[in-house]
Amino acid sequence: MSVPGIVQSTLDGDEIAARVSLGGEDELFITPRSSIVYRGDGLLSDESVDEFPHDADRLTLSEGRRKTRFSLEYALDGTRDFTVPSSKTEAVLHPVLAGILNGNGITDPGETVAQTYRFSELTLIVTSDRLVKHIGEAVWDGDFEQYHFDDVTNLSFEDGSVATQIVIEVDGRPQRIKAPNDEATDVSERLKRALFAYHDVDSLAALNDAVGVDEEDDSRDDPAVAFGEGVDPLDANPPEPEDRESVDTERGRRDSEPESASETSGNERTPDPLESTAEATDGSLSSSTSTSTSETRSENATGAPADESAETATAANGQSGSAAVEAVPESESGSKPTGNSEHTPRSDAESTTDAPTANDGFEGSGFQAATPDTDPELLARLADLESTVAEQNDLLERQQRTIEQLIEELRQGR
Numbered sequence: 001m002s003v004p005g006i007v008q009s010t011l012d013g014d015e016i017a018a019r020v021s022l023g024g025e026d027e028l029f030i031t032p033r034s035s036i037v038y039r040g041d042g043l044l045s046d047e048s049v050d051e052f053p054h055d056a057d058r059l060t061l062s063e064g065r066r067k068t069r070f071s072l073e074y075a076l077d078g079t080r081d082f083t084v085p086s087s088k089t090e091a092v093l094h095p096v097l098a099g100i101l102n103g104n105g106i107t108d109p110g111e112t113v114a115q116t117y118r119f120s121e122l123t124l125i126v127t128s129d130r131l132v133k134h135i136g137e138a139v140w141d142g143d144f145e146q147y148h149f150d151d152v153t154n155l156s157f158e159d160g161s162v163a164t165q166i167v168i169e170v171d172g173r174p175q176r177i178k179a180p181n182d183e184a185t186d187v188s189e190r191l192k193r194a195l196f197a198y199h200d201v202d203s204l205a206a207l208n209d210a211v212g213v214d215e216e217d218d219s220r221d222d223p224a225v226a227f228g229e230g231v232d233p234l235d236a237n238p239p240e241p242e243d244r245e246s247v248d249t250e251r252g253r254r255d256s257e258p259e260s261a262s263e264t265s266g267n268e269r270t271p272d273p274l275e276s277t278a279e280a281t282d283g284s285l286s287s288s289t290s291t292s293t294s295e296t297r298s299e300n301a302t303g304a305p306a307d308e309s310a311e312t313a314t315a316a317n318g319q320s321g322s323a324a325v326e327a328v329p330e331s332e333s334g335s336k337p338t339g340n341s342e343h344t345p346r347s348d349a350e351s352t353t354d355a356p357t358a359n360d361g362f363e364g365s366g367f368q369a370a371t372p373d374t375d376p377e378l379l380a381r382l383a384d385l386e387s388t389v390a391e392q393n394d395l396l397e398r399q400q401r402t403i404e405q406l407i408e409e410l411r412q413g414r
Contacts, residue, residue, distance in 0.1 A: 003029075007038050010049050018095040022084055024408060030095040032102065037082050042409045043402070050082060054103025058141040059096070063089065066411055070096065085411050090116075097125065097140060106132065106146065115190045119180060126190045129198065131168065133177065147175065149198040153211050157188055166191065 003016070007029055014031040021027055025040025034053045041047045058073040068089040071081040084092050098113035107113070107127055117124040123139050125132040134144040147170050154169035164184035166177040168191075179187045192204060201207045 004038060004040075004047070006047060006049050007036060010036055010051055017099075020088065020091050020095065022088055022092075023411065028084070028092055028095075030099055032099070035096050035099060043406055044409050052080060052082065054099040056100055056103070058138050059100055060138045061089070061093070068092075072100075093118075093139070100140060101125065101127075101132070106144075114194055115186075117179070117183065117187055119178075119183070122177075124177065124179075124187065126187075126194055128194060131191065131194075149195055152195065154208050155192070155195060155204065156208075157184075164188070 003011075007027075011029075011031060014033055016029050016031060018030040019027055020030075022037075024042070025038075027038045029036040029038065032054075034051045037050045037052070039045055039048045039050075052072055053074070056072040056074055060071040060073070062069040062071065063086065066086055067083045068086050069081050069083050070092070071079055073079045094113065094116045097116055098107075101107045101113065102109075102111075108129065111130075112128045114126045114128060117126075118139065121136055123134040125134075130146050130148045132144055132146045134140050136143060147168060151170045152168060153172050154167075154174075156167045158165040158167060160181070163178040163180055166179060166184075166188065168175050168177070192207075195207055196202060199207055199210050201210055
């Protein structure tokens with residue numbers, strides 16, 4: 001794809017590391033030094049570019065239902081932001097965050113960012129050489145932790161009902177990171193692949209063997225554990241004097257015989273039992289309790305309405321007159337018989353209107369079929385009306401396209 005001329009002039013010789021479509025003609029261009037947001041010519045704005053350097057001190061996201069706002073804070077320029085469609089958030093965050101890590105000197109030249117994860121207020125960034133962790137409202141700022149793969153001594157995973165703990169030991173000290181179960185598999189696979197490639201191994205067991213620390217050597221070198229050969233550590237709980245006397249007595253009995261039973265029994269002392277008597281005098285206290293009950297009176301007012309039926313009498317006196325029209329059949333000769341003097345004769349216009357026409361198809365519908373004698377002025381008016389409706393439909397279609405274009409530009413963050 002060709003690069004717009006206005007973007008080409010902004011690059012200033014830098015190479016484009018990545019580009020992300022923002023919808024329509026809008027695009028995001030990532031260079032080693034900055035992120036360039038290109039806006040095409042539209043109804044709301046003209047063709048333009050905005051450049052955001054990668055030496056930002058803080059990156060914050062504000063996600064909405066339709067748009068996501070990227071806010072970059074700089075030491076001198078303050079806060080600058082741009083918006084993208086919500087559906088493009090992750091596609092834009094990954095290259096922008098990789099550029100910020102590179103611009104702040106966290107990643108080395110040639111180091112690539114494999115994947116970026118966000119779990120509530122936890123952000124994990126897996127690169128080819130390290131694992132970066134940030135906790136807080138911002139996606140990234142100065143309060144971050146990183147674990148270089150050179151310092152990793154062990155890697156393990158602890159499954160849970162809701163989250164999986166990633167236990168990564170750095171210099172023998174375990175660091176625990178919780179990831180939701182629905183994304184824990186992807187995180188573990190990405191991290192294992194990065195570590196395998198860095199240490200040139202092909203399994204987790206081989207990785208732990210390659211980077212593991214010999215526990216026996218550490219225990220010998222630890223001054224808190226090694227006391228030296230031939231020296232017993234001091235016992236923090238020495239035996240009581242009575243216990244030592246009993247031990248000495250048992251050893252003496254092995255060498256000497258016991259004395260006479262009388263001396264043995266004389267030397268023994270039998271303690272006298274102490275008898276203690278306690279007399280308790282129980283007094284009964286009589287307490288008289290008087291209880292008073294209050295009577296509640298409830299009045300039940302019951303009304304038994306008697307069902308009364310209202311009789312309505314309606315008297316309607318009306319006189320109805322009916323005019324009977326007798327249909328007189330025509331005779332075979334076509335002559336109509338004349339009726340008596342009571343019937344009113346029908347006019348020729350009424351007889352012509354009421355007489356049905358053969359095969360007109362509108363019997364009883366109230367409509368009259370068009371005939372070749374239709375007024376030409378009426379036909380011309382119908383033709384004008386049809387052309388007007390067609391023009392209105394074309395206008396509505398153009399307005400619909402304009403509205404859709406406006407909505408699309410608004411969703412793109414303009």
